[in-house]
Amino acid sequence: MSQASDGSRSLHLSQVTKEFAAFTAVKSIDLEVPHGSFFALLGPSGCGKTTTLRMVAGLETPTSGSIRIGDTDITYAKPYQRPVNTVFQSYALFPHLDIYENVAFGLRRRRSPEVDRQVKEMLELVELTSQARKKPPQLSGGQQQRVALARALINRPDVLLLDEPLGALDLKLRRAMQLELKRIQTEVGLTFIHVTHDQEEAMTMADTIAVMNAGEIEQMGAPNDLYENPKTTFVANFLGQSNLIAGKVLGPDGDFVKVDMHGVTVSIPVSRAHAAGADGWIGIRPEKVLIAAVGEEIDAPGNHLDGGIVTDVSFVGVSTQYLVRMPWGQELQVFEQNTGRRRLFAKGETVDLSWRPEYAFLLDASQDVTAGIEDD
Amino acid sequence: MSPIARTWRWIREHVVLALGLLVLTYMFVPIAVVVLMSFNDPGKSKNVYTFRHFTLHNWMHPCAPAGMCHSVGLSLGIGLLATIIATIIGTMAAFGMVRHEFAGRSLANTVIFLPMASPEIVMGSSLLALFVSTQVALGFVTILIAHVMFCLSFVVVTVKARLTGLDDNLEQAAMDLYANETETFWRVTFPLVLPGILGAALLSFSLSFDDYIITNLNAGQSTTFPMFVWGAAQRGVPMQVNVIGTVMFLIAITLVLGNELNNRRQARALATR
Ligand SMILES: Nc1ncnc2c1ncn2[C@@H]1O[C@H](COP(=O)(O)OP(=O)(O)OP(=O)(O)O)[C@@H](O)[C@H]1O
Ligand SMILES: [Mg+2]
Numbered sequence: 161m162s163q164a165s166d167g168s169r170s171l172h173l174s175q176v177t178k179e180f181a182a183f184t185a186v187k188s189i190d191l192e193v194p195h196g197s198f199f200a201l202l203g204p205s206g207c208g209k210t211t212t213l214r215m216v217a218g219l220e221t222p223t224s225g226s227i228r229i230g231d232t233d234i235t236y237a238k239p240y241q242r243p244v245n246t247v248f249q250s251y252a253l254f255p256h257l258d259i260y261e262n263v264a265f266g267l268r269r270r271r272s273p274e275v276d277r278q279v280k281e282m283l284e285l286v287e288l289t290s291q292a293r294k295k296p297p298q299l300s301g302g303q304q305q306r307v308a309l310a311r312a313l314i315n316r317p318d319v320l321l322l323d324e325p326l327g328a329l330d331l332k333l334r335r336a337m338q339l340e341l342k343r344i345q346t347e348v349g350l351t352f353i354h355v356t357h358d359q360e361e362a363m364t365m366a367d368t369i370a371v372m373n374a375g376e377i378e379q380m381g382a383p384n385d386l387y388e389n390p391k392t393t394f395v396a397n398f399l400g401q402s403n404l405i406a407g408k409v410l411g412p413d414g415d416f417v418k419v420d421m422h423g424v425t426v427s428i429p430v431s432r433a434h435a436a437g438a439d440g441w442i443g444i445r446p447e448k449v450l451i452a453a454v455g456e457e458i459d460a461p462g463n464h465l466d467g468g469i470v471t472d473v474s475f476v477g478v479s480t481q482y483l484v485r486m487p488w489g490q491e492l493q494v495f496e497q498n499t500g501r502r503r504l505f506a507k508g509e510t511v512d513l514s515w516r517p518e519y520a521f522l523l524d525a526s527q528d529v530t531a532g533i534e535d536d
Numbered sequence: 537m538s539p540i541a542r543t544w545r546w547i548r549e550h551v552v553l554a555l556g557l558l559v560l561t562y563m564f565v566p567i568a569v570v571v572l573m574s575f576n577d578p579g580k581s582k583n584v585y586t587f588r589h590f591t592l593h594n595w596m597h598p599c600a601p602a603g604m605c606h607s608v609g610l611s612l613g614i615g616l617l618a619t620i621i622a623t624i625i626g627t628m629a630a631f632g633m634v635r636h637e638f639a640g641r642s643l644a645n646t647v648i649f650l651p652m653a654s655p656e657i658v659m660g661s662s663l664l665a666l667f668v669s670t671q672v673a674l675g676f677v678t679i680l681i682a683h684v685m686f687c688l689s690f691v692v693v694t695v696k697a698r699l700t701g702l703d704d705n706l707e708q709a710a711m712d713l714y715a716n717e718t719e720t721f722w723r724v725t726f727p728l729v730l731p732g733i734l735g736a737a738l739l740s741f742s743l744s745f746d747d748y749i750i751t752n753l754n755a756g757q758s759t760t761f762p763m764f765v766w767g768a769a770q771r772g773v774p775m776q777v778n779v780i781g782t783v784m785f786l787i788a789i790t791l792v793l794g795n796e797l798n799n800r801r802q803a804r805a806l807a808t809r
Contacts (some may be wrong), residue, residue: 217712218711218712219708219711219712221587238711239708239711239712240712240713240714240715240716245711245712245713246709246712248708248709250703250705252582252703252705252706252708253709254706254708254709254710254724254730255706255728256727265710265713265715265723266713266714269713269714269715269719270714302580310713311713312713315713315714
């Protein structure tokens with residue numbers, strides 16, 4: 161029964177579409193965000209994240225589709241009639257009001273009792289008590305960001321929308337605020353929808369990530385599911401890095417699918433094979449690839465490749481990153497933990513590669529192999 | 537360092553300050569003359585433009601010249617009314633022109649500049665032609681109509697500039713924080729546009745108080761302060777005109793200084809908190 165009371169405040173988007181003149185910013189997306197979860201909307205710039213949030217906040221009307229919180233349809237409700245608050249990408253603090261009044265704004269509009277106590281507690285929470293009487297322009301970027309958070313959070317909305325709230329902060333403050341946000345979310349138990357284009361941020365903070373691309377949701381799931389079992393080349397490349405190798409599907413074999421990869425037969429679990437046709441991309445994360453000297457035994461029973469030549473070695477402390485050219489000309493990335501058990505390989509050495517079949521995945525060959533690779 | 541180099545450096549370091557002081561002097565000499573002349577006792581002399589004796593008489597009896605205080609009252613009344621009307625209508629027009637899409641919006645934006653750009657004498661005489669042909673009696677009402685008309689475009693332009701510079705996100709944030717349309721307007725939009733509206737009102741008042749050409753054409757039997765001064769100047773301006781000028785200047789400077797002091801006090805209060 162407690163499940164029901166929680167479910168009654170979860171957020172549902174069904175078939176939501178937003179068109180601007182001739183341009184479709186959001187294409188028929190379906191989302192379900194359970195109450196109390198930390199949900200991250202991840203995607204490259206311009207993919208429609210802000211537009212999606214604005215429709216949930218009521219600042220934009222969907223062209224079609226519906227938005228519900230629990231059983232209440234809020235698709236066309238006014239922004240001030242929704243139990244939803246937003247932390248804006250640009251903060252949007254009221255410049256003519258001091259910090260205290262900015263934070264109190266929502267409570268005063270709702271004629272809430274005990275405004276003073278609540279505001280003081282909230283300022284305490286975001287450590288801005290000493291700044292209460294300053295005006296927003298007199299605060300640093302990080303402080304303004306915390307005011308924006310406090311101003312939204314104090315209303316205890318069913319859903320809190322955060323539009324890249326950490327975007328303007330430097331790395332150190334950003335990490336600190338990530339932990340802080342996560343702590344606050346756990347403490348108050350509200351639903352957070354956090355928009356970001358920082359995949360690391362999404363993975364460390366969220367219970368569920370939805371990866372958006374060009375107005376559509378490519379894949380949704382727990383961070384490790386998304387990372388370990390991406391269903392599209394976009395997700396495979398956008399979330400971390402992947403080696404994608406062309407292959408021909410030979411057919412099923414028990415729980416595995418056999419795929420011919422440039423003359424070598426490799427196996428991929430059925431649950432991780434997402435290719436519809438006869439061709440596919442075999443995907444393997446660089447840290448899952450094991451590297452060994454020719455003929456040396458590799459402690460991985462399974463897909464085994466030889467004839468690789470090391471073309472680049474970069475030592476990054478905790479790990480060593482190799483580029484290995486395979487006989488078919490493609491360079492694969494290999495990350496090895498520096499456990500000290502294996503020697504470093506030098507440029508030009510011939511090596512064998514291997515990986516455990518259960519770590520590989522298979523994607524449809526019709527997809528662009530470079531989709532989602534960030535060019536930075 | 538040679539003396540020449542040192543002198544040259546001194547000049548370089550102080551030239552901006554010196555130029556600034558010169559410009560300020562240039563601007564304030566006429567005002568200083570007005571203040572000085574308000575204490576002048578010209579005696580029986582016909583030449584009222586030279587300082588002869590110090591006296592407080594002008595200040596003790598500001599309304600001595602016949603009709604002057606009445607004209608000041610008329611100018612103040614018209615100035616206040618015209619300011620209020622023009623500010624209200626102009627502000628609403630500015631909101632309409634910035635916030636609403638309508639056919640002919642860009643045309644309206646251009647047309648609003650026309651009264652500012654056309655010569656006063658043209659505006660004045662065409663208004664006069666209008667009033668005469670429609671048989672409206674010239675006087676207080678026609679002056680007021682004329683003043684509202686020329687103040688309007690200044691108000692629209694000033695308020696529009698402020699409104700265009702306003703971040704849309706602020707109003708959306710207010711709505712997101714449970715303020716309905718009315719509350720959003722009064723708690724966020726209006727306070728943020730208010731400095732623009734106040735600026736527009738001050739500008740309107742000084743334009744109205746000051747106007748001679750359009751007023752003179754449409755005044756009928758009424759006499760505003762500028763008309764009084766103009767008329768009196770033929771015979772020699774009464775010293776009390778300088779008293780009025782000084783008072784106006786004092787009011788203006790009090791407004792500016794008061795605002796400045798208030799800002800500083802707030803800044804200091806924040807710094808010591
Ligand atoms: N009012 C509008 N009119 C026309 N096009 C719009 C409008 N708002 C957004 N768009 C377009 O919709 C697309 C998605 O915009 P959106 O702001 O949702 O991107 P985003 O994912 O939030 O990107 P970013 O990470 O850069 O903030 C963009 O291509 C944008 O140009
Ligand atoms: Mg955005």
